[in-house]
Amino acid sequence: MYRRLALVAVSLVFVAVAPGLVHSQGDIEFLADPAFENPQRPPAVFHHDEHNANAALEDQCWYCHHMDGSNPSPDEDSIGIPCSDCHAVDADDGSTSLLMAYHIQCQRCHTKEKKGPITCGECHVR
């Protein structure tokens, strides 16, 4: 009986921890956003989990996955919503286009931190 309870407790802990694994994106190694229908460049190198560990961004998911990039806040995030849901390829309403969204987000931080690639060929590696 006690043994059985202990087993139940162990599996509850496992279930409680498991959803976190769903957010682990060890699989992303490069970005090839399908919203760009005729890509001009090779996909951008981006080892999601490794990058965010190296750059100490693991507790700042909300910075990239913001709800409003003009005012990113740790209180809300858009994890699971593709950038292209909010940033159109052909943004003609003055909002940030999908290309600019990627380029500004990636390059602004690399420039500021003086770390990470800033030339075309370093990200779009052939």
Ligand code: HEC
């Ligand atoms: C810090 C990394 C980075 C740098 C530097 C960078 N890009 Fe990109 N670029 C991206 C990401 C991320 C995307 C969106 C993902 C994708 O589809 O490749 C993208 C998308 C693109 C796209 C739209 C998709 C396509 O292939 O048509 C073009 C065009 C492009 N970049 C050209 C350039 C050019 C030209 C330069 C240099 C002036 C450059 N990029 C520098 C990261 C970068």
Ligand code: HEC
């Ligand atoms: C440096 C920017 C950045 C940070 C920080 C970041 N991500 Fe991402 N993440 C991205 C980009 C870019 C994509 C691809 C978005 C797209 O396809 O529209 C992505 C995709 C994802 C996806 C969807 C993956 C898929 O297979 O479609 C999940 C889930 C995710 N990230 C979770 C997280 C979590 C959790 C954190 C914090 C631990 C985090 N991200 C931190 C940039 C970032």
Ligand code: HEC
């Ligand atoms: C839920 C909607 C939403 C998602 C998803 C989203 N954004 Fe944004 N983003 C916004 C809004 C709203 C703004 C402010 C209006 C604008 O600039 O278009 C913004 C602005 C930006 C800006 C300009 C901010 C500035 O300070 O200049 C960048 C860069 C950006 N987003 C990049 C990204 C990238 C890259 C992704 C995917 C990793 C992403 N966004 C996902 C809503 C979103």
Ligand code: HEC
């Ligand atoms: C908030 C800051 C920040 C943002 C946003 C960011 N990076 Fe970085 N990136 C860094 C830092 C810091 C490094 C250097 C990490 C180190 O010291 O190894 C880096 C390194 C890299 C490297 C070198 C290899 C590696 O993984 O360390 C690549 C490739 C890269 N970034 C691509 C991108 C792309 C593509 C985006 C946009 C989707 C992006 N980064 C967004 C901070 C950022």
